[in-house]
Amino acid sequence: MRVAVLYSGGKDSNYALYWALKQGFEVKYLVSMVSESDESYMYHVPNIHLTELQARAIGIPLVKGFTSGEKEKEVEDMKAVLEGLKIDGVVVGALASEYQKQRVDRVAKELGIESFAPAWHRDPVDYMREIIGIFDVVIVGTAAYGLDQNWLGRRIDEKALEELIKLNEKYKVHVAGEGGEFETFVRDAPFFRARVVFDEVEKKWNECSYSGVLEVRSAHLEPKGSSW
Amino acid sequence: MRVAVLYSGGKDSNYALYWALKQGFEVKYLVSMVSESDESYMYHVPNIHLTELQARAIGIPLVKGFTSGEKEKEVEDMKAVLEGLKIDGVVVGALASEYQKQRVDRVAKELGIESFAPAWHRDPVDYMREIIGIFDVVIVGTAAYGLDQNWLGRRIDEKALEELIKLNEKYKVHVAGEGGEFETFVRDAPFFRARVVFDEVEKKWNECSYSGVLEVRSAHLEPKGSSW
Numbered sequence: 001m002r003v004a005v006l007y008s009g010g011k012d013s014n015y016a017l018y019w020a021l022k023q024g025f026e027v028k029y030l031v032s033m034v035s036e037s038d039e040s041y042m043y044h045v046p047n048i049h050l051t052e053l054q055a056r057a058i059g060i061p062l063v064k065g066f067t068s069g070e071k072e073k074e075v076e077d078m079k080a081v082l083e084g085l086k087i088d089g090v091v092v093g094a095l096a097s098e099y100q101k102q103r104v105d106r107v108a109k110e111l112g113i114e115s116f117a118p119a120w121h122r123d124p125v126d127y128m129r130e131i132i133g134i135f136d137v138v139i140v141g142t143a144a145y146g147l148d149q150n151w152l153g154r155r156i157d158e159k160a161l162e163e164l165i166k167l168n169e170k171y172k173v174h175v176a177g178e179g180g181e182f183e184t185f186v187r188d189a190p191f192f193r194a195r196v197v198f199d200e201v202e203k204k205w206n207e208c209s210y211s212g213v214l215e216v217r218s219a220h221l222e223p224k225g226s227s228w
Numbered sequence: 229m230r231v232a233v234l235y236s237g238g239k240d241s242n243y244a245l246y247w248a249l250k251q252g253f254e255v256k257y258l259v260s261m262v263s264e265s266d267e268s269y270m271y272h273v274p275n276i277h278l279t280e281l282q283a284r285a286i287g288i289p290l291v292k293g294f295t296s297g298e299k300e301k302e303v304e305d306m307k308a309v310l311e312g313l314k315i316d317g318v319v320v321g322a323l324a325s326e327y328q329k330q331r332v333d334r335v336a337k338e339l340g341i342e343s344f345a346p347a348w349h350r351d352p353v354d355y356m357r358e359i360i361g362i363f364d365v366v367i368v369g370t371a372a373y374g375l376d377q378n379w380l381g382r383r384i385d386e387k388a389l390e391e392l393i394k395l396n397e398k399y400k401v402h403v404a405g406e407g408g409e410f411e412t413f414v415r416d417a418p419f420f421r422a423r424v425v426f427d428e429v430e431k432k433w434n435e436c437s438y439s440g441v442l443e444v445r446s447a448h449l450e451p452k453g454s455s456w
Contacts (some may be wrong), residue, residue: 002312024436028312029291049277056262056294061309063257064280065289084230084256086312174339 003089003116004029004082007062010120011137011156011176012093012188015127017058018134019118020091021191024080029064029085031200032157034080047076049197050185050216057192057221079107089114092160096121096178128161131176134189141183144210146171151182152214185216194221231344232257232310234332237279239365239384240321240347243355244416245286246362247346249419257313258283259291260278261306267385272414278413278424278444279297285420285449307335319341322408324349352403356389357448359404362417369411371439374399379410379440380431422449 003020007013007030020027021225032051055062065081067074082090090108094117101117108115119127133136137156143150146167154160167173173181189197200217232246236257248255260279283290293309295302318336322329331347338344347355359365365384365400370377374395377438382388395401400454401409416423428445 036279036284049280052262052277052292055292056264059294061291061293061312063289063291064283066284066287084289084314086314099316 001089002026002087003091004027004031004087005091006093007032007051009054009164009185011131011135011184011186013094014135014157014189015119015131016093017090018189018191019182028087029061029063031065031076032083033065033067033074035069035074045063053219053221057196059192060194064152075103079110082107086179087113089116091116093119095176096117123179125165128176132156132158132161135186136188136195137184137186139182140185140214144181145210146173147182149205149212152212153201156184172217192224194223197222229317230254230315232259232313232315232320233319234321235260235279237282237414238412239363239414240323240357242363242417243347243359244321245321246417246419255288256315257289257291259293259309261293261295263302264296278447281424281447281449285422285424287421295297301332303335307338311339312336317344318365319344319346323347323349323404353393356404360384360386360389363414364416364423364456365412365414367410368413368442372409373400373438374401375410377392377431377433377440381429384412408419420452425450
């Protein structure tokens with residue numbers, strides 16, 4: 001089974017990739033859709049280029065598609081990107097977003113290929129426990145009451161997960177960040193030939209919206225073995 | 229004819245793309261091979277990410293392939309990237325490099341697709357005259373006696389071309405930079421929906437090797453019309 005994995009660099013798309021590789025699928029391309037609307041025209045948008053660093057570490061070609069960001073147009077733009085790839089399936093890291101899953105399913109159906117969502121409707125705590133057992137994953141964006149700026153740049157480990165579970169009980173923060181409460185970045189995984197190391201970061205905190213971003217100004221890859 | 233254009237962001241690959249579009253080819257993907265050896269592991273390698281900004285401006289998906297940079301391995305890595313694309317041909321901006329053209333031809337033959345090199349063996353002065361008539365092109369790297377640091381960031385216009393012709397007569401500098409004398413970056417072309425604007429640049433000059441790089445620290449896209 002030749003597949004493309006929809007890849008943004010966070011925990012869910014890395015989980016999708018991890019799962020696909022474990023199935024023995026031939027992962028031909030990572031596909032990343034860049035939206036004009038939420039990324040703006042600027043080059044120095046935080047972290048957008050880190051996806052390429054991850055793809056280099058993984059060693060799978062990265063396809064960057066561009067879209068205006070208008071909702072329905074976006075689906076068509078994704079379809080056009082996938083259409084030109086010799087693949088039998090597409091794998092997506094959707095957890096609970098009906099909108100995201102439905103549009104990928106629809107595109108797959110129209111292209112006559114299969115669609116996989118290995119994390120779909122997983123129990124958030126179980127899922128996060130598996131995630132932290134596999135990946136070196138950090139929080140690079142927050143947008144939820146209860147997640148103060150100390151969460152920016154924090155590695156999600158067992159202790160962080162316990163705190164997230166408490167925040168869920170107290171403030172209904174989704175433990176896996178499904179409602180956009182936090183964004184993650186995977187610095188290392190079993191299928192990375194090199195790990196991503198952050199050299200220079202800056203916390204950008206907005207007190208009014210009680211949200212923040214960890215801007216990674218520079219980063220590099222550190223080889224993990226001689227195979228690199 | 230569905231094609232991929234090998235794309236690095238300089239004048240030759242933009243010319244290849246320009247030519248392909250003029251032929252009425254369906255350009256499905258721009259393909260950029262990133263070599264570990266000459267780009268190192270660093271994220272902040274000058275200008276490497278600007279290719280993505282160009283691809284966004286053009287609106288054609290960009291495929292980034294990764295290679296160790298070992299000569300023969302590189303050909304196989306490129307083949308693997310092209311192999312998964314539904315294309316009938318590949319277009320390359322080769323001017324005079326037998327090595328580059330031969331390896332693209334060989335890969336195309338092995339994949340059963342066509343290979344085009346529209347600038348192949350063009351007269352350098354004629355070619356450069358056409359280039360400056362189509363593109364907003366600047367020099368972002370120099371490595372030849374006669375090309376001092378004033379050339380870094382310089383737009384190639386008619387006057388610059390006249391000077392290059394004189395430098396060719398005097399020092400045998402190739403007018404189109406074929407021998408690696410200079411590297412270019414295309415900021416605008418008829419098929420760009422937005423132009424690339426450099427916000428912050430730094431000239432990095434090495435007196436010992438008499439060579440330099442224009443490092444673009446930040447840049448943005450400026451829309452050219454309402455269609456963007």
